[in-house]
Amino acid sequence: MPDTSTAIGIDIGGTNLRAARVSAAGEILERVSERIDRDADTAIGRIIELVRQLDRPDVTSIGIGVPGRVDARRRTVLSGGYLNLAGAALAERVEAATGKPVIIDNDCNMALVAEIAVGAGRGRENVVMFTIGTGIGGAIVQEGQILRGRGTAGQLGHITVDVHGAACVCGRRGCVETTSSGTALARHIQEAGLPADTTIDDIFRRAAKGGQAARQVLDAWAGPLRAAIDSASAAFDPDLVLLGGGLGKAAHKALLKIPALAPWYQYPVLAAELGDDAGVIGAAVCALIEHRVPLPPPALAMPAAPNLLERSA
Known part of the structure; x- marks a missing residue:
């Protein structure tokens, strides 16, 4: 029963x-x-x-x-x-x-855990996940177990992508959260001189029509995220990298134009499903x-x- x-x-x-x-x-x-x-x-x-x-x-x-x-x-x-x-x-x-x-x-x-149970990670034992929202979170499962370290491992938003970059709330500089989160996306849009109410869908439409400002926004937003994914992949050798959170699907779409930086880091990257x-x-x-x-x-x-x-x- x-x-x-x-x-x-x-x-x-x-x-x-x-x-x-x-x-x-x-x-x-x-x-x-x-x-x-x-x-x-x-x-x-x-x-x-x-x-x-x-x-x-x-x-x-x-x-x-x-x-x-x-x-x-x-x-x-x-x-x-x-x-x-x-x-x-x-x-x-x-x-x-x-x-x-x-x-x-x-x-x-x-x-x-949910994505491995009933979502995009079904059947996988080694998965890295970035969650893209206001900030960037992360989680790692290796051999079916959440990787914890001393207790709080998996803070993937604080992978450094620019040692001289913007200050992060964690106290360091150039964390991927400072370049590739939703907050960072809004800053990239502002710096490109685009209207403050421009959405990520607007950016994709402008870029598809050849808009250079929109393309620069996507490169500035997704490029460092690609570097962070490659770093996590080198460290954990996952079966799969998932992108979740409110901007996960958008980040996945943006990364289609930004391939992995080296042949060693060719790992499947999928948008989360749930x-x-x-x-x-x-x-x-x-x-x-x-x-x-x-x-x-x-x-x-x-x-x-x-x-x-x-x-x-």
């Missing part, structure tokens, strides 16, 4: 707070969302309320994807961005209020895995998938 357990996945985004009840097959059964609040206490209260709206007898656990640096083993948020939950005891407070076991992890890790659903699906799948709910083969073709969140002894 198939397992009918479900979990609630929560994705804390820069604009929206999303939650969904998800089956062991990675199917979203119910969903709710609302605007995010910058105040940590208010945001946690709203997370608890969303969980209560979705809670059903078959819900076994809760997974929460958090932007920033997260120590998943200790369930601790170390740093954040728009909503900073560092030191807020997020997992403990949601657990106490709902009576359900809670796991937390970086939101990009959650998204990559869009805004990746975070909630991945968070729920991780919660189910953590609590040893068996996932059916159609959901996770990768045999090593139950090790994705395996904790060290």
Whole structure:
């Protein structure tokens, strides 16, 4: 008899707070969302309320994807961005209020788990993912396990692409986040003298018609990203590189005109498939895995998938 357990996945985004009840097959059964609040206490209260709206007898656990640096083993948020939950005891407070076991992890890790479970990374054991949005996040799976290092490995947005480049929020200079994020794209558009309301689709249309300013914007935006992908590929030798986040598909399209820099780094680069659903699906799948709910083969073709969140002894 198939397992009918479900979990609630929560994705804390820069604009929206999303939650969904998800089956062991990675199917979203119910969903709710609302605007995010910058105040940590208010945001946690709203997370608890969303969980209560979705809670059903078959819900076994809760997974929460958090932007920033997260120590998943200790369930601790170390740093954040728009909503900073560092030191807020997020997992403990949601657990106490709902009576359900809670796991937390970086939101990009959650998204990559979803793509491997039911998205563009199905059947792959070694995947690198860049998420392109307001900033740039990243996640790495090697041999079916999230690469954590001492706890927070996978910060691919902070691969250096220009040692003399712009200052980054991390304290260094020339991180790919400073050149190839959504924020950087807006700056490239401004520097090219194009209208402030120019969208990435406008840029593609202008470039297709031979517009030099638009072509320069795409080169300035996607060129450093290609270098970062090549660096990550040299370091991790992945089966596949995925581009997710709100600008993932656009970045993939832009990179079609910017090939890998050397023959050694010819790795498949694909756009992620799940869009805004990746975070909630991945968070729920991780919660189910953590609590040893068996996932059916159609959901996770990768045999090593139950090790994705395996904790060290």
